[in-house]
Amino acid sequence: MNWGGRTLINVLAPRIVLAVLTLFIISLVIFFSVELLPGDTAEAMLGHDATVEALATLRRELQLDSPAYVRYWRWIIDLLHGDLGKSLSSGRAVSDLLAQRLPNTFFLAGFAALISVPLSFVLGVITALYRERAVDRGVNFVALAASSLPDFFVAYALILIFSVHLGWVPPISIISPESSLAERLYLTGLPALTLTFATSAYMLRMTRASILSLLSSPYIEMARLKGVSSGRVIVGHALPNALGPIANVTALTLAYLVVSVVVVETVFAYPGLGQLFVDSVSKRDIPVVQVVAMVFASTYIVLNLVADMVALAANPRLMHPR
Amino acid sequence: MAKVSERATDDISRRQLLGGASALVAAGAAGFAPGAAQAAGPRKGGLIKFGLEGGAQDNVLDPGTYGTQFVQSAGYMWGNGLVEIDGQGKLIPELAVEWNPDATAKTWVFKIRSGVEFHNGKTLTAEDIAYSLNHHRKKDSKSLARSVFAGVSDIKATAPLEITVTLDSANVDLPGLMADYHLLIMPDGGDPNAGIGTGPYVIEKFEPGVIVRGKRNEKYWKAGRAHADVVEIIAINDIVARQSALQGGVVHFITRPDPKLGKNNPALKWFDLPSAMHYLFAMRCDSAPFDNNDLRLAMKYAVDRQDLLTRVYANSGKLGNDHPVPAFDPMFSAEVPIRAYDPDKAKFHFKKSGFSGPVQLSVSDAGFTSATAAATLYKEHAAKAGIDIALNRVPADGYWSDVWKKKPFCPAYWGGRVTAGLMLQAVYTSQSPNNETFWQRPAFDKLLAQAQAELNVARRKEMFHDLQMMLWEDGGTVQPLFANTLFATSAKVDGFAPSPLFTAFRAAEQLYLTS
Numbered sequence: 001m002n003w004g005g006r007t008l009i010n011v012l013a014p015r016i017v018l019a020v021l022t023l024f025i026i027s028l029v030i031f032f033s034v035e036l037l038p039g040d041t042a043e044a045m046l047g048h049d050a051t052v053e054a055l056a057t058l059r060r061e062l063q064l065d066s067p068a069y070v071r072y073w074r075w076i077i078d079l080l081h082g083d084l085g086k087s088l089s090s091g092r093a094v095s096d097l098l099a100q101r102l103p104n105t106f107f108l109a110g111f112a113a114l115i116s117v118p119l120s121f122v123l124g125v126i127t128a129l130y131r132e133r134a135v136d137r138g139v140n141f142v143a144l145a146a147s148s149l150p151d152f153f154v155a156y157a158l159i160l161i162f163s164v165h166l167g168w169v170p171p172i173s174i175i176s177p178e179s180s181l182a183e184r185l186y187l188t189g190l191p192a193l194t195l196t197f198a199t200s201a202y203m204l205r206m207t208r209a210s211i212l213s214l215l216s217s218p219y220i221e222m223a224r225l226k227g228v229s230s231g232r233v234i235v236g237h238a239l240p241n242a243l244g245p246i247a248n249v250t251a252l253t254l255a256y257l258v259v260s261v262v263v264v265e266t267v268f269a270y271p272g273l274g275q276l277f278v279d280s281v282s283k284r285d286i287p288v289v290q291v292v293a294m295v296f297a298s299t300y301i302v303l304n305l306v307a308d309m310v311a312l313a314a315n316p317r318l319m320h321p322r
Numbered sequence: 323m324a325k326v327s328e329r330a331t332d333d334i335s336r337r338q339l340l341g342g343a344s345a346l347v348a349a350g351a352a353g354f355a356p357g358a359a360q361a362a363g364p365r366k367g368g369l370i371k372f373g374l375e376g377g378a379q380d381n382v383l384d385p386g387t388y389g390t391q392f393v394q395s396a397g398y399m400w401g402n403g404l405v406e407i408d409g410q411g412k413l414i415p416e417l418a419v420e421w422n423p424d425a426t427a428k429t430w431v432f433k434i435r436s437g438v439e440f441h442n443g444k445t446l447t448a449e450d451i452a453y454s455l456n457h458h459r460k461k462d463s464k465s466l467a468r469s470v471f472a473g474v475s476d477i478k479a480t481a482p483l484e485i486t487v488t489l490d491s492a493n494v495d496l497p498g499l500m501a502d503y504h505l506l507i508m509p510d511g512g513d514p515n516a517g518i519g520t521g522p523y524v525i526e527k528f529e530p531g532v533i534v535r536g537k538r539n540e541k542y543w544k545a546g547r548a549h550a551d552v553v554e555i556i557a558i559n560d561i562v563a564r565q566s567a568l569q570g571g572v573v574h575f576i577t578r579p580d581p582k583l584g585k586n587n588p589a590l591k592w593f594d595l596p597s598a599m600h601y602l603f604a605m606r607c608d609s610a611p612f613d614n615n616d617l618r619l620a621m622k623y624a625v626d627r628q629d630l631l632t633r634v635y636a637n638s639g640k641l642g643n644d645h646p647v648p649a650f651d652p653m654f655s656a657e658v659p660i661r662a663y664d665p666d667k668a669k670f671h672f673k674k675s676g677f678s679g680p681v682q683l684s685v686s687d688a689g690f691t692s693a694t695a696a697a698t699l700y701k702e703h704a705a706k707a708g709i710d711i712a713l714n715r716v717p718a719d720g721y722w723s724d725v726w727k728k729k730p731f732c733p734a735y736w737g738g739r740v741t742a743g744l745m746l747q748a749v750y751t752s753q754s755p756n757n758e759t760f761w762q763r764p765a766f767d768k769l770l771a772q773a774q775a776e777l778n779v780a781r782r783k784e785m786f787h788d789l790q791m792m793l794w795e796d797g798g799t800v801q802p803l804f805a806n807t808l809f810a811t812s813a814k815v816d817g818f819a820p821s822p823l824f825t826a827f828r829a830a831e832q833l834y835l836t837s
Contacts, residue, residue, distance in 0.1 A: 038720020045380070047389055047722075051469050052755060058464045089380030090530060097379060100529075156562055163570040171566040172373075174533060174556055269558040269567075271532040279378045279531060288379070 019301045023294060030293045034286050035068045041088040041284045062088050075287065085287035094291045097276060102295065104175065105272035108188050109257040112195035117250055120200040124207025129234055131212060147201035155194045155267040162190060173268040191268045199253045206249040210242035244311035251307030255300045364817055364834035370550040373564045373573035377557020381530040384514040385506040386458050386465030391577050392557050394503050396534040398828045399553060401506030401519030404432060404451065405497055411650055411822040413497050417446065417507055417520065427492035427775050434483040438543045441524045444509045448479035453510040467504035492775030498740035503824050522548035522831035531557050549834035568810055575829060579810040581636050593809040595820050596640055598648045598738020601690040602801040606730045608760035615796055616675035622661060623668035624704040627802040634695045638808060642801040645793040646736060646745045650822050653742035655787035658794050668707035680712035682731060688721035689733025697733065727758050734758055740823055743774050746789060759798025766792050
């Protein structure tokens, strides 16, 4: 692809280099901050009435007796060789853990995104179209209220209504690798809905705001003067120019969906990455914490990159910064 | 040997008497009627689901690692121990059919049940038992049960169905030690993580921190147990999620429901059971200011135990008396005076101690459930005796490495041990690594060792009374209460037969569907 002399590679390459550097710095920060936490894996695993010998044996076995920088060095060398390492507390390969949990988290985030992105986009356009009218105010009020409530509260409220009182869906979302797609959708309905509540308002308001800000620009006025209907003005003229910021917000929201599922996964006992992360931090299981943090960070970076590309595609002027 | 079996029956009646007085009455009041269920005959078949806490991604089936309800219950799905604890707290045969000490209580012979088969078809022998026990005591073992075998010098198979355990010093509580939930029996040389045992359910699926599923072991040896075709244990760590899973009918049994929610729901049955779990404030007796017994007594008199129990724990517990022996234990002494809240006595001892200024208490909820709330009330109680407790909030992270056994005064808890002797041994003897109060009394150590070698129950009970008195008068523990354990089941299941210790670990083989 070629945009006015600059290739996609020219645009992407520096960003990718920066991304790798960011990941490296994040890995350092995570490793040494977990290191700063009091206690280690051996203590977390054996509990407070562990014998001194058992602790010593375990530390030796997990190589916790070598200094932190040595362990970091080993970890990063292994990583560069494609080995994600082994969980300290369970001895299982981190890649196996990820293979189990990551698809679950992406499935839930994807499901939530499939509901919330089109919903907020359409509602955003509608509220822009009918701004300051009852529809606009009503939708805005509900969306803001929903996103202001904490995730766990929304989750509990939904459980109370849809599981305990109505009995339509189960209150917990235990899925297994054998679950069919239909089962998965049924079981993850409530968590996906919770996440939709949490994320829609931001995207909706951004869509609405970026369309509205364009409505006063001269070319829109011109279109209006030519007698174009207000629906076509918004969808055909304003929306393409508003796509950049909307894509940005959507990307951030998607990233948020992936990394913020911790609370929702706990409430619904959903076997995803968030649960794994919480478990691992409390066990000081550094190899797992590192890799999960890397996954979260990469999600942010990749989605931001995609958002930039979408913004560029929607508005080629951005290729040539002044 | 005749003497020993006499002792055993004596033991039984005492335990029944004492256990019956507390544990069972409470269980009955909570809706559990022992015997009534059996009359109708448990229904076979179906799927029973448990919603338990304590699931984590590092769960493994190796019994040496068990520390939370999720795996403890999974363990008793696939495995059996040598000794079981029944509803009265009495030790009853499981894979061992009988056990007898020699005259010194230093050598114990366990006879093993014959004709029991493992899930893999192997027949149970003494070699399997020796292998399974030695899994925890071998040199590089990191088993959590390693301390169980501290005084054991040898375990070996001495006949095809007999093992002999040799001790360094006499211990009449050895059978109690063998009831420990870590000591599940595996086939000789087997992988501890395989989950292959002689238990009621054959593990079909094990996803750490998510789910355990087992189907009934059709060759299970224990009569009247293992009713459901399939049992599933689902890890639900969040209390509200657990509760809504039960109310929504997704699971039939949960641990630790929230007493504030759904207690009046007729579709649920509640079990509020006394346990050996106790909450305490530990004072370091080896250094100022708590090396002064008057200050320790002042702190013991300055807490309103009933108020704590009512206001912080919704009365789900029993009052503590500054020693760790619960009322249902056969060695419990009713003659130790009950220490009531007495601001005047607290004031008197505080003055006599010569200590002035605020008493520093380092507190975090890691110490025990709602420790911060309890400490805040304690501060109010003590203020009425003119004692100022300064609360220092410390982080839960690293509490057990940086605060416990380091700070002079801090909260802690113990889940209890099978017998009083083991509990006193584990925490109150001079050399114990868990001696959190640094209270070191050679007289106490000596008397406990004598009591542990005493085969005559009456004499042993007297010794235990003296031990409890020593802790009550001089010990470094302010122990306001014993916590109850709470369970809730759906009205669709029955048969739950909790024991005072390891309360619900065997629920998988006990429950059956009523409709």
